Amino acid sequence: MAGGKSVLGELRARFHAALSGLVDSTAEYLALIHRSQSERFGDYQADLAMPLAKRLGKKPRDLAAQIVARLDVADLAEPPELAGPGFINLRLKDDYLVRRVNALIHDERLGAPTVETPRTFVLDYSAPNVAKPMHVGHIRSTVIGDALYRTLQFVGHRVISDNHIGDWGTQFGMILYGYRHFLDAEAYRRNPVAELARIYRVVRRLMDYHESKAALPAREAEAERRRAAVQELRARLASADEKTRPKVEKELRRAEAAPADAERDWQAAKALIAEVEADPQWSAWAAAHPDIGKAVLAETAKLHAGDAENLRLWREFLPHSRDEMERVYRRLGIRFDHTLGESFYHDQLPALTEELLRRGIARVSDGAVCIFFDDLPAPMIIRKQDGAFLYASTDLATLRWRMENWRPDAILYVVDHRQSLHFRQLFAAARMLGYRDVTLEHVSFGTVLGEDGRPFRTRAGDTVGLESLLDEAVRRAAEIVAANDDAKPQGPELSPEERRRVAEVVGIGALKYADLSQNRSSDYVFSYDKMLAMTGNTGTYMQYAYARIQNIFAKGGVDIAALRASGHAIRLTHPAERALILEILRFPEAVELVLEDYRPHQLTAYLFELANRFSTFYQECPVLQAPSPEVRAGRLLLCDVTGRVIRRGLQLLGIETVDRM
Numbered sequence: 001m002a003g004g005k006s007v008l009g010e011l012r013a014r015f016h017a018a019l020s021g022l023v024d025s026t027a028e029y030l031a032l033i034h035r036s037q038s039e040r041f042g043d044y045q046a047d048l049a050m051p052l053a054k055r056l057g058k059k060p061r062d063l064a065a066q067i068v069a070r071l072d073v074a075d076l077a078e079p080p081e082l083a084g085p086g087f088i089n090l091r092l093k094d095d096y097l098v099r100r101v102n103a104l105i106h107d108e109r110l111g112a113p114t115v116e117t118p119r120t121f122v123l124d125y126s127a128p129n130v131a132k133p134m135h136v137g138h139i140r141s142t143v144i145g146d147a148l149y150r151t152l153q154f155v156g157h158r159v160i161s162d163n164h165i166g167d168w169g170t171q172f173g174m175i176l177y178g179y180r181h182f183l184d185a186e187a188y189r190r191n192p193v194a195e196l197a198r199i200y201r202v203v204r205r206l207m208d209y210h211e212s213k214a215a216l217p218a219r220e221a222e223a224e225r226r227r228a229a230v231q232e233l234r235a236r237l238a239s240a241d242e243k244t245r246p247k248v249e250k251e252l253r254r255a256e257a258a259p260a261d262a263e264r265d266w267q268a269a270k271a272l273i274a275e276v277e278a279d280p281q282w283s284a285w286a287a288a289h290p291d292i293g294k295a296v297l298a299e300t301a302k303l304h305a306g307d308a309e310n311l312r313l314w315r316e317f318l319p320h321s322r323d324e325m326e327r328v329y330r331r332l333g334i335r336f337d338h339t340l341g342e343s344f345y346h347d348q349l350p351a352l353t354e355e356l357l358r359r360g361i362a363r364v365s366d367g368a369v370c371i372f373f374d375d376l377p378a379p380m381i382i383r384k385q386d387g388a389f390l391y392a393s394t395d396l397a398t399l400r401w402r403m404e405n406w407r408p409d410a411i412l413y414v415v416d417h418r419q420s421l422h423f424r425q426l427f428a429a430a431r432m433l434g435y436r437d438v439t440l441e442h443v444s445f446g447t448v449l450g451e452d453g454r455p456f457r458t459r460a461g462d463t464v465g466l467e468s469l470l471d472e473a474v475r476r477a478a479e480i481v482a483a484n485d486d487a488k489p490q491g492p493e494l495s496p497e498e499r500r501r502v503a504e505v506v507g508i509g510a511l512k513y514a515d516l517s518q519n520r521s522s523d524y525v526f527s528y529d530k531m532l533a534m535t536g537n538t539g540t541y542m543q544y545a546y547a548r549i550q551n552i553f554a555k556g557g558v559d560i561a562a563l564r565a566s567g568h569a570i571r572l573t574h575p576a577e578r579a580l581i582l583e584i585l586r587f588p589e590a591v592e593l594v595l596e597d598y599r600p601h602q603l604t605a606y607l608f609e610l611a612n613r614f615s616t617f618y619q620e621c622p623v624l625q626a627p628s629p630e631v632r633a634g635r636l637l638l639c640d641v642t643g644r645v646i647r648r649g650l651q652l653l654g655i656e657t658v659d660r661m
């Protein structure tokens with residue numbers, strides 16, 4: 001099927017032919033052919049006549065008529081209709097739809113073509129900082145990255161995933177320091193990961209305490225200044241006249257709202273200070289480690305300078321954290337082709353710095369080695385005054401290593417939106433190094449929020465943030481699966497073992513789907529209840545739709561593989577069948593949309609629409625009780641193709657299905 005075209009691809013090819021002679025490059029106009037918003041405008045519509053007429057200096061409606069006259073679609077569509085200023089509406093012929101959908105009965109790819117020119121992609125995603133408890137933000141990068149990996153591979157690209165873990169950063173300075181001062185040796189022997197996480201948190205908290213304490217006077221002054229500003233605006237409002245009142249009101253509202261976040265952080269800092277000081281153990285620690293921030297930096301610097309003891313400890317800690325990470329990945333069903341962390345590049349940094357200086361790409365400024373950019377607000381610091389390298393230096397070395405070793409056509413970084421300046425700098429620096437042809441893209445995403453609208457954090461005190469998140473999702477899924485199974489009219493069908501397996505698939509699937517179904521650019525609110533809902537655009541609903549189809553076969557005693565081979569065909573006897581078939585045939589479009597700008601929610605939106613059309617079909621068209629054996633067989637095959645599209649689509653998203661739930 002690799003050479004075949006999707007329905008949309010076919011239409012584009014026909015329009016391409018019709019446009020030849022009118023314009024040299026048709027791509028931008030062909031992009032304006034799309035699925036119709038409403039049935040009134042047919043199945044597909046082409047909105048290309050207006051912009052093209054403008055370019056050619058013609059009347060849109062005349063041009064549209066001219067295009068239609070040259071358009072050869074008689075084998076697949078009814079005669080095109082012109083509407084409005086020059087829209088071209090197409091209604092596909094029923095026999096064309098039937099022919100296309102029947103071709104899917106034996107098509108593993110469900111109509112999705114592979115690309116003509118495969119490219120090599122490097123995908124950079126997940127990349128947690130090891131030895132620091134993982135949190136929900138890491139799920140986002142991991143899940144989006146994995147979906148893109150699968151989808152790019154599905155359409156025939158060569159894809160290399162590389163987990164750029166943070167295994168060399170300040171967190172190791174913190175753990176080294178904690179190891180020397182707070183270690184419970186017995187606990188470390190029993191459960192090293194948990195003990196390392198604990199000492200990490202002790203050090204983190206003491207650092208936060210001292211930082212908050214040091215920032216106290218400045219924060220206090222800042223808060224005072226804000227209060228004064230609000231006071232002043234209130235006074236101005238009281239004496240404002242009709243004309244200025246709305247403006248002052250607006251300013252006041254802004255002044256009152258703006259500090260809310262800062263105020264909250266501030267309150268949290270004060271609470272932390274109070275808690276530490278109220279606790280004898282903590283206040284003793286705080287008093288005994290006044291310079292902990294500096295000491296931690298010194299430990300990190302020693303590690304980076306090759307100090308034997310710190311390196312030995314680092315080598316001892318690392319595998320524990322890696323095992324921990326691997327467990328989470330296994331559970332999520334995710335694997336990487338490579339895991340070359342930050343430490344892998346450490347030795348390359350001095351030479352890279354020299355080269356940047358030699359080639360005049362970087363220069364020394366205030367003792368630091370920096371790359372300056374004309375069009376970016378800040379320079380990229382490669383080496384600090386004190387000789388330390390940074391996250392950015394490593395990323396540049398990483399980029400270069402990937403270019404030299406994998407020669408990719410594109411590198412995609414699935415990283416949260418707060419790092420956007422970093423990536424603009426990195427990409428600009430890469431161009432200066434001479435990597436001009438490679439596509440570099442920051443596939444950024446928003447923040448995961450708690451139900452209070454603040455960034456989502458797992459409960460303090462959790463040793464393993466991410467794992468407990470998975471556990472909770474699976475635990476809740478288990479309740480839903482059990483309730484659902486208990487409520488079956490013929491009584492429960494699942495063994496305890498099956499229930500456990502289904503709960504794992506449903507819980508993890510819901511978690512992934514909740515993330516993937518959001519436009520990645522926006523923040524989203526994490527809610528177990530919403531993501532596990534049986535209705536609406538959720539993973540649970542999609543998995544249920546799939547299982548429901550398998551259940552039809554089970555109930556009817558249908559051997560679906562035999563039916564596929566039987567020579568029976570899908571027929572079109574009802575409008576609900578037509579609507580479903582049309583949607584099935586759109587699967588390749590959804591895949592294409594995902595890859596257009598790396599947005600997996602295009603696929604979830606498609607699957608949701610597909611499941612809804614299936615629902616309507618199933619309500620309106622009896623399947624097992626169909627009016628004739630031929631119609632019954634055709635409808636069963638239609639169910640089968642629908643189920644396979646759902647399963648394939650979910651698989652591209654990294655989500656599993658079960659036959660019964």
Ligand code: ARG
Pocket residue numbers: 124126127128129164165166395398413415
């Ligand atoms: N470890 C980083 C973090 O947790 C993300 C790394 C992303 N990848 C990269 N090449 N910079 O923020």
